[in-house]
Amino acid sequence: MPYPYHQINDDDITYFEALFPSNRITRKESIKKEYFHDEMPEYGIFPPDLYIEAINKEEVSTVMRYAYQNNIPVTARGAGTGLAGGATCKYGGILLSLMKMNKISQIDYENLTITVEPGALLTEVAEVAQAGGLFYPPDPGERTASIGGTVITNAGGMRAVKYGVTRDYVRAIEAVLPDGEIVNFSSNVVKNTTGYDIKDIIIGSEGTLCILTEVTLRLIPAPKYTWSIIVPYDEINACIETVPKLLQMSFIPTAIEFLEAELLDIVEKHLNKSFPDRNGKAYLIVMIDGSSRKEIEQMINEASAICIESGAKDALICNTDERSTSVWSVRAAVLEGMKADSVAQEECDVVVPRARIADYVKMAKIIGKKYGIRIITVGHAGDGNIHTELLRDEQLSDEQWLSNTTACLKELYALSKELGGQLSGEHGIGNGRLEFLEDFIGKRMYRLFQSIKLAFDDKNILNPGKLVVLEKIDLEGIK
Amino acid sequence: MPYPYHQINDDDITYFEALFPSNRITRKESIKKEYFHDEMPEYGIFPPDLYIEAINKEEVSTVMRYAYQNNIPVTARGAGTGLAGGATCKYGGILLSLMKMNKISQIDYENLTITVEPGALLTEVAEVAQAGGLFYPPDPGERTASIGGTVITNAGGMRAVKYGVTRDYVRAIEAVLPDGEIVNFSSNVVKNTTGYDIKDIIIGSEGTLCILTEVTLRLIPAPKYTWSIIVPYDEINACIETVPKLLQMSFIPTAIEFLEAELLDIVEKHLNKSFPDRNGKAYLIVMIDGSSRKEIEQMINEASAICIESGAKDALICNTDERSTSVWSVRAAVLEGMKADSVAQEECDVVVPRARIADYVKMAKIIGKKYGIRIITVGHAGDGNIHTELLRDEQLSDEQWLSNTTACLKELYALSKELGGQLSGEHGIGNGRLEFLEDFIGKRMYRLFQSIKLAFDDKNILNPGKLVVLEKIDLEGIK
Structure with missing residues (x-):
């Protein structure tokens, strides 16, 4: 550890045990192993020295004040569903769980907002909004994420095409600074030019600048109709080249997802979920929402016509709950499917300008082949955030896998940069992408x-x- | 000057005169007085020591590299239309105009963006978008602003209710850091979690962190129909209390502006512009856009019904260009009208939660009375950003005006804070609101x-x- 942190000792433990009831504080030897990593154990397994569960901002402040005075590292943690190795104690110290801070306020209808503690689940927030006749658009695949986790990583998800990302829905933040001070970044206002926009640099800062204790989120009127079309193609290039054309329609689609047929086989084989169409080699799923039946029918027609003109074999409308569930549950299962279908995984989360998606996908396949790595591209074609999954098959040795994935990732990042893209579109840097950051940004x-x-x-x-x-x-x- | 800057001398001038042609560099004694201040000379008149016009990022970089090495203050300037005393040389040094860097790229239809140098005018960017069938929503009152000025101050404007502020349309920034390094904050991508979101802290940083040299802006499909309703009320409270109700409609209105009848008198008297209705003591103007005639008619009906239920005398539809021009040209003229109608002006640009607008307006009037200052509230009711104009009438002495406005502003800021608001909604801190900032934010x-x-x-x-x-x-x- 290059920076000389204070190693937690019995005095420190005594201090904290006097403050926290025993069911909310755990010594090193009894900390559950799940807290040593997030959803990507590949990005590091780090045991904390002390595990504490806070129930309010004052407790968070107390922990930070002591940690600041005594030079102890602290990592805040939500549901641990991150994909960058972010919420772990790389240098030991305290893992501070916020999952017991999970209150959700009533909807504030006059301001169209909801105020939430960081440990509330994203899915709970979305449900409260929906039950109240409103809509919280951010929808990263992982709905069991904590809302604080989605804010501190600026979680994206497929609806970004029309609705933007988590950042676009955070109106105010209450947080604890490293020295224990409780502060507010903005308030429940629509505009704010009161000096530096600190709120936005906090969003996506991955727990490195402050600890969230409350967020106020913007809600919007719920769309009345949400339909999708499933669009099979014989050929992957024609499929992906349709995307920029769909972005030039007279309206903005909610989501444009991209799937290769190989993934449908994997999900069917391992998870027994079947997709309603199996005629294509590659698919787009286009989600559209509108305010009237007539409007959405027109939109669906416009989108379908563009797909057919661009070489699609068909454009199957999903306008029932049953059909939609069968489509989106397969889409939601692809990560789990790939985990079941391979010995290990690496993931490249680049985002490129939407005009360059086709170029990226074509080149990514070629790069994968070069290193003997099975590459599957999947995801948010509509916002240029194509997840490139690197799957390890059994024949690869540990050394081969490690050196080949590193070399392959370097080429994929260089490709993204060349195309005007970024290193990470929605998963963040954390620990997993850290080694590539300095080269990428300069x-x-x-x-x-x-x-x-x-x-x-x-x-x-x-x-x-x-x-x-x-x-x-x-x-x-x-x- | 507490911080010892280097005073520009003949050697410095010789250095720069060798680099810049004589029509783009001006010595202190010949600099036009308009460059000593922005639209609010009340917030300070500061002569620069040297005035330079840059034509590209390399020149900006050269100036900064020299200034950094030699400890010379530099202030970048666009069209000088700011309202916070921001783009002035408080400590002398170099005023670096970006107005000759005014290229506007072709629209990138595949990415739905346009790339612009900072000196291009907002109105030119909006026109290029419109001519290309697209829409650039930010619309601060001052359309002769430079686009760079609107980005670096995060300009707002009335369409923020539906479309957000400038921040929401900035996809990428190219800038020069104080040491002269040319850097890029994000790129033409829809999502980005590649480390800290520096782009957003730059937006609204008022030229204190870096100098913009290029911005890439997001465009959206143009709304097909934009109509307004003029809604007169007998009484200011009923008028302003309608606003939160309008925000709970089944759709989001484009703009909700608020005007007192007194302002209509002023604009008519001084600028000879008349408003199409004069039956009310206070008015809302509600702008709505939609994708079909049927849709917009439904929206107008919904909004009108809410206004009438809330005590409006009428709801007059503006659906012709002629009628719309007569309404919005009066709205656009109010600042000029107030300048003509008073000896001096001060302005309070607070923003409050939208549920608290009525409370704010009521109390602001009372505070104004207490200090014998004529207060007119006007502006963006739909986003809680009510401009509170303090007008100086002739009977007030210089000392009275100064001490009374300061005391009055302090109370207005305290009121905003109490209501959960902010010090500035869209005009920024600059020099004019600086003395109130530390108290407000802590x-x-x-x-x-x-x-x-x-x-x-x-x-x-x-x-x-x-x-x-x-x-x-x-x-x-x-x-």
């Missing part, structure tokens, strides 16, 4: 990241070693 | 602002003394 930008980290966390105690590394460098040398 | 948050400023601008040479003050404090003491 030295000067990396230094700016370090300066920003230090502006908030001058002792580098909050989720250290994630998103940006300070340990390598002389802390005093950064301005 | 000492710890102010310190965070200072740390962020230093993370970008460790020598405090970029537009110093705006948005946040570093001069007061020991620069080395901030972490």
Whole structure:
């Protein structure tokens, strides 16, 4: 550990055990192994020295105040469903769970907002909104994520095409700074130019700048009709080349997802879920919503015509709950399917300009072949965020897998950069993509990241070693 | 000047005159007085030591590299239409105009974006979008603003109710850092979680962190129909209390503007523009857009019914260009009208939660009376951003006006804070609201602002003394 953190000792434990009831504090030896990693154990397994569950912001503040004074690293954690190795204790210290801070306010109809503690689940928030006749659009695949986790990672999901990402729905944040101070970033207002927009740099900061204790989220009127079309193609290029054309319609589609037929085989084989159509080699699923039946019919017709003109074999309308469920449950199961179908996985979460998606998918396949790695592309074609899954088959040795995936990822990131894309579209940097960041963004930008980290966390105690590394460098040398 | 900047001397001038042709560099004694202030000379008149017009990012970089090495303050300037005293040389140094960097790219239809240099005018960008069948929604009153100015101040405007503010349309930024390095914040992608979201802290940073050299803006499909209703009320409270009800309709209105009849008199008297209805004491103007004639008729009916139920005398539909022009040209003229109708003006740009607008307006009137200041409230009721105009009538002495406006503003800011609002909704802090900022956001948050400023601008040479003050404090003491 290059930075000399204080190693938690009996005195520290005594201090915290006097403050927290025994069912909310766990010593190192009894901490459950699930807290050593997130959904990607490939990105590091790190045992905390102490596990604490907070129930309010004052407790979070108390923990941070002590940690700041005593130079102890703290990592906040939600549901642990991240895909970047973010919510783990890379340098030991305290894992501070926010899952017991899970209150959801009543809907504020006059401001069209809802106020939520970070440990509430995304799915619960969406349900409360829906039950109240409103709509919370962000929908990353993982609906058991905590809402705080989705805010601190700026979770995306497929509806970003029309509705944007989590950032677009966060109106205000209450948080605890590394020194324990409780602060508010913006408030329940629609516009704000009161100095620096700190709220937005917190969103997506992966727990490295502050700890969320409450978020106020914007809700919108619920769309009255949501239909989808399933569009099979004989050929992957024609399929993916349809996407930019769909983005030039007279309206914005809700989602445009992309699936290769190979994935449908995998999901059927391992999870026994079948897709309503199996005639294509590649599919688009286009989701559309509208305010009247007539409007949505027109939209569906416009989208279908574009797909057929672009070489689709068909455009099957899903306008019943049953049909929609059968489509979207397969889409939701692809990650689980791929895990079942391979020995190990790596994942590339690049995002490229939407005009370059076809180029990216074509080249990604070629790069995968070069390294003998099975590559499946899947996901959010409509927003340029194609998840590129690298699957390890049994014949590869540990060393081959490691060196080939690293080399393959480097080429995929270089490709993304060349196409004007980014390193991560929605999963974040965390620990898993950290080694690729400095090369991608450049030295000067990396230094700016370090300066920003230090502006908030001058002792580098909050989720250290994630998103940006300070340990390598002389802390005093950064301005 | 507490921080010892280098005073520009003949050697510096010689250096720059060798680099810039004589028609793009002006010595102190010949600089036009209009560059000493923005649209609010009340917020400070500051002569620069040197005026330079850049034509590309390399020139901006060259200026900053020299300024950084030599410790010379630099303020970038667009069209100078700001309302916070932002784009001025508070500590002298170089005023760097970006108005000759005004290229506008072709529309990128596949990505639905347009790439623009900072000196292009907002109105030109909007026109190019419109001519191309698309829509750039941000619409601050001042359409002769430079697009760079609107981005660096996160300009708002009335369409924020439905479409959000400038921030929501900025997809990527190219900028020059204080040390002269040219960097990119994000790229033409829809999602991005590649580390800290620097782009969003740049937006609204008022030229204190970097200098914009290019922005890529998102365009959206143009609405097919845009109609308005003019809604007169006998009484200001009933008028303003209608707003939260309009926000609970089955759709989001484009804009909800609020006008007192007194303003209509002023605009008619001084600018000879008449409003199509004069039966009310207060008015809402509700703008609505939709995708079909049937849809917009339904929306207009829904909105009209809510207004009538809430005490409106009428709801007059504007669905012709002629009628719309007569309404919106009066609305656009109110600031000019108030300037003509008073000896001096001060302006309070608070934003409050939309549920608290009525409370704010009622109390603001009472506060104004207390200080013998004529207060007119006007503006963006639909987003809680009510401009509170303080007008100086002739009977007030200079001292009375100064002390009374300061006391009055303090109460208005305290009121906004009590209601959960913010100090500035869309005009920013600049120099004019600086004295009120630390009190409003608190000492710890102010310190965070200072740390962020230093993370970008460790020598405090970029537009110093705006948005946040570093001069007061020991620069080395901030972490």
